[in-house]
Amino acid sequence: TPIAAPDNISDCVTASSNLQNSKDAVRGLACCPPVLSTDKPKDYVLPTNPVIRVRPAAQRATEEYVAKYKAAIQAMKDLPDEHPHSWKQQAKIHCAYCNGGYSQEQSGYPDIQLQIHNTWLFFPFHRWYLYFYERILGKLINDPTFALPYWNWDNPTGMVLPAMFEQDGKKNPIFDPYRDATHLPPAIFDVGYNGSDSGASCLDQIGSNLSLMYRQMLTNAPDTTTFFGGEFVAGNDPLKKEFNLAGSIEAGVHTAAHRWVGNPRMANNEDMGNFYSAGYDPLFYVHHANVDRMWKIWKDLGIQGHNEPTSPDWLDASYVFYDENEQLVRVYNRDSVNVQAMGYDYERSEIPWLHSRP
Template structure:
């Protein structure tokens, strides 16, 4: 069964969003563009519709569960180890004709990474550097030199972009397997892997202009002034520009929608800003006690099926990718894993994701998110600023100062008091949803999600009226599992949770 765009899964009455949302991929491959100014993404014609379905079996609503804050003992350590680069194969990347393997020479020596001892570098907000011409000139020159390197140089701009394709579009199998792909999204690997990816990209840019203090800016989309597309990436003649963007969004001060999923939010700018800040606030509030909710679930070496349970920060990250990418075709560049890093704004976007992870760690008192060697010892390969192929462990990047960078301190409006209750504007749009509806259990029969007929079900909680100490030790999580969706169709469903009224 295909999920209809904007279908919803609601409670008996209006309520708040589920703490955690799951998203399998950024985009759906082929959508035909249409002329005119209509939103063509919800009903566009699709080419080569695949009969294969994502293997999620029947859609069943699982009962809520209580998740402990410490992992149980494991019999065997299974951290993910670096893939064999010589065995890189065609990726699942039709936007690039499936080719994105690196210019790797098997005779190359793989070394342990020597962490830098340079002065601490400060990443600044993209919207605050637009008037710093000296900095912008350096940034443009560094990217220009990177783009002018030989096509087979590991520092070449497009070779650097291909790194994302290799690890995100299944160009490698895990070490000692021939059928278990490497995937750095949808799990606890997502944030540390991308932190290293940005680090080496940034160090290479600095090396190209002989500037150890150089940093990439962060797209500060978690504050009002940073919620528009950064102006520094607009200039068409600039090496920072990219033609493959959704022009409706990146121009004229359009506010980014952090819940974007290929349908336009009709709300006013002020309402979208409020919704964005509330979404970020809830993301942090609901996940501080349980890192999986923020960062994603564990994935271990040899697991044939990644559960693809990404954390809530990755969900927000996905929305920004989709919002920037083209509205049709393969959704290049930002809307497709294989091409996303070809747009320079990718690195500023991920710099903010990286910053929000650091804020999350600070709010938790810098406690290690997962006291689990399968996470801490997972290892990957990158080319460093000295053209050496180096290996790095996830556990060595938890503190950005070890990588010799930090972030400029800016206001965090979502940490303050925000009215996250429904406003007059949103209430007027949901009046029809407030009528009482009799609700029962889900049952065992598969059901289709349909935007015109939301599913409403009662879910039993594992335990009510828990004491404060119990709430600190275990987090209550509602899981919705086993959703079947056509793999090449855009799909989204929303979840609302509420307390039933009376005996309904």
């Protein structure tokens, strides 16, 4: 049976999992979504002939674009906290799905937590999460073509924290005080970061990043399981080790960036360094846009073995979100495999790691 988020979002409970120090969880562990009605979520239907939103590489975004993006985040932050589109509620989605807010009651296992990390649900869940986040931002600024930027950390021109996220004297809505201050530009991101700085020179770091990208996208990800992660179906307990098998990108550059950005002086490495708090940093969604782009690139390479899972347990797995019209909707993995059909795409950027076989 596929994993399904509950129809009854009101059964959501306070987060308890994956925290180093829950007493000092500054963002709070009450992660449950607001309940606006008792209606069951409706199955979501993708819009037909959508305008394609083109996600730009953050390091190349125009001033005009950055102003628009910041205005959208500011509008989100200006909403009342209880509004399902508010900055806090959007952040809490990650906490609810990743720190034990939901159980598998919908599929008959009310005593087992629902978790989308370290499993084959990782890519599709985050794709849907960004999908609605982007549409909500677009709606807040009345721009149906609005697209999130992506943090192009796989290209040398994008291997620092994108400049737009820095504190700039003015009140910057996409600045987050809970970041590692030693990793602001010009510090180069380390694709293999595991908690300590490599000390490599700029050129060496870039070279090592490119070969690690090659490894995570090609050498170590030749097939569905190695790229997407392990099967995870109803009844599997995420608190057991055998059900935690992350794909190469999730375990690799994805987690490295979370750790590299989060503040190690905070009790739970807030914000980016913990599931419960990551969504509070606007950079989270921009990081995940590039993670999502890796899925598309991996697939588009057209190499034999580069396929999405075909099991109904994957295709029919589903999550529940508030869409941009505040409707509670249920979305399925099966509808997440084609970004064009979902109405977005990525601005082209060179992929130098393709030629960086270690």
